Amino acid sequence: MTATIVMKFGGTSVADAERIKRAARRIVGKRDAGKRVVAVLSARGQTTDELIQMAEEVSPTPDPREMDMLLSTGERISCALCAMAINDLGHRAISLTGSQAGIVTDASHTKARIIDVRADRIRQALEDDLIVLVAGFQGVSTSRDVTTLGRGGSDTTAVALAAAIGAEVCEIYSDVAGVFTADPRVVPDARKLPVVSFEEMLEMAASGAKVLQLRSVEYARTHGVRIHCRSSFEESPGTFVLGEDETMEHPLITAVTHSTDEARITLTGVPDRPGVAAAIFRALADANCNVDTIIQNEPREEGRDAEVSFTIAAEDLRAAERALEPIRTGLGIAEIDTDSEIGKVSIIGAGMRSHPGVAAQVFETLAARGINIEMISTSPIKISCVIRSDEVPEAVQALHESFQLSLAEVQRERPIGQEAR
């Protein structure tokens, strides 16, 4: 049976007529190489932002169901245009909406989750020798309404389809050439990684790397979908994201990531009694604020008040304040302080698990530069430090140098049977 691949093109890869034709040629190239192709497309460049602006002009609080009806048009436009371009290249293509492609979601408008993929129509089209283009980022709810998966949801569409049709690889095309040891704009000698594990990629996506949406990596790990992140604008291979068993070697540290779009909220005078923290974070969850690092200082003396600090995305700061204000008096919290001048630098590496000295080296490196660490959070394969946002670039450079990430110490091999054949 002919192998199937899923190719996903991001917004910058379909931003104008020339780029759509380029994507079409790339898709046709795969078909000519003997693959069956399902391509998932994002909305063109600024389309989604323009649609959001239209909604804001009409309504201060757009209805979520209607927002989904509105936003889902962007990807359909990309797909229809790309199908036209492919047909002109002498191949037959068919574009499908998320609904037509069988992406079934729950009814959480603007942030729906995929609950089923009924890919019969895609399979039939592939059988009929068609190239299938699917509008990313969208699906249809069980109550037959159009839904969207949230920003960056096209990655998840691509991975979910790859899982459903048993694709040999899910290629994610964008304007970056792969996953790097650090952001090349901050660290000029950052190195492109041939392979990272799902676990590392998850930590990287969660700590600031923008190459893949977190949810899509989770989905890929759960369903064993191989991802290949690569550039729309060059032919060279990018970075494979694979299971740990396939990644061959585990270097100590894989990459340094960073983020400057975070904010911190500190609650002081928090009564030291059971249920207070639960009430705080329930209110934040209900307001859809994703809390990252949490630090609670136990009071030094029995009965004294505690202090709770946590970080959230900067864009959620206002929503978080609105969520906390009404419960503040009831809980007896003294003060709510906010700080939007914070940043986070993280080092990630699956090999860290078996090397105890990593944390000490991180702290020493930052201390040597005079960078003060305000909060720390760790996982078995990640150490994150919250610092002042203006010190983030220097911290990234220092850690990248300290762990010698520009040198390919351990040359990871490309997994067998992939792409470069």
Next chain:
Amino acid sequence: MTATIVMKFGGTSVADAERIKRAARRIVGKRDAGKRVVAVLSARGQTTDELIQMAEEVSPTPDPREMDMLLSTGERISCALCAMAINDLGHRAISLTGSQAGIVTDASHTKARIIDVRADRIRQALEDDLIVLVAGFQGVSTSRDVTTLGRGGSDTTAVALAAAIGAEVCEIYSDVAGVFTADPRVVPDARKLPVVSFEEMLEMAASGAKVLQLRSVEYARTHGVRIHCRSSFEESPGTFVLGEDETMEHPLITAVTHSTDEARITLTGVPDRPGVAAAIFRALADANCNVDTIIQNEPREEGRDAEVSFTIAAEDLRAAERALEPIRTGLGIAEIDTDSEIGKVSIIGAGMRSHPGVAAQVFETLAARGINIEMISTSPIKISCVIRSDEVPEAVQALHESFQLSLAEVQRERPIGQEAR
């Protein structure tokens, strides 16, 4: 049972945020007046043209199926935005795609015909006390592809839905206040008609009046749907389009219409044998050229060649030439001449049937102005004259004056039970 009305808003009526809010208020006004409302929306202002331009940038001959996927997004955007605006006014609205609204069509992409309206979802939404917004101009084919109904198809969507749900009236909102005795830009004292019959409206739509799409009038006549053409920007009643039995009185002449976007093709040296005309017009039909007036001059002597002239829409001229060229030699046609400087002026009136002197008065009126008539075609309630395009305005003014159309000689009554209650 609560009465239901269908309201259709054209592109200029939803062209920007302010106009969408205005349409929303108008819709909510009807709901507050106790009606159930289904509103059909067109794409915003220039949206369709912009989408067509995008397609042309990508492909010289866009695939029709993909063209439909592309173009259908415009109306969805309008509907989603208007639903948001209605929700902000404290009412609950739901937007539906043509497919969700149950508009089932054949598979003739870009010019599909409605074959069924399965309005269960609309009925359920109305039962649930929702205002229903439907994306005009589109449907879903029996093979589950998105289709469009051709330019102006939103009128047809509105009429088809009005028929399916038994609406008491189908209101067509646009930037014109109704149907006039002539184009007010050409004849400043043209008068707004309170009522016209379906038959008159069909002739008017076919001869240049742009207020309603021809197909929608046919559909309304067949299914007995009352149409009310009115302005989005003022409250006063517009023009009702009704069955002849409801229109009370038949004035001699109802209106003068005109068109300057026509072209004429003349075939000379056409062999005088059976089957030649059939071959010519089959080729034009296959190329989708809608032929209007046809004139064939019988050869004066047996065996001599004939001359065939016909008019088509100016935009179809190139397609017609391309269609005729390949069959020309085979049929033995001597020459194909084209003339795109022609126009047409028509007078329409159901009362004409019983008044034989109308044609003579038309010809005398034009002759008195020195306007040469190049072709004539008639129906029981219409007389059309093909003249030079630059003489069209004067011809319209002369006929409007000659038949005293600015005077409401016969005051037609507004039909009982409509609108102005």
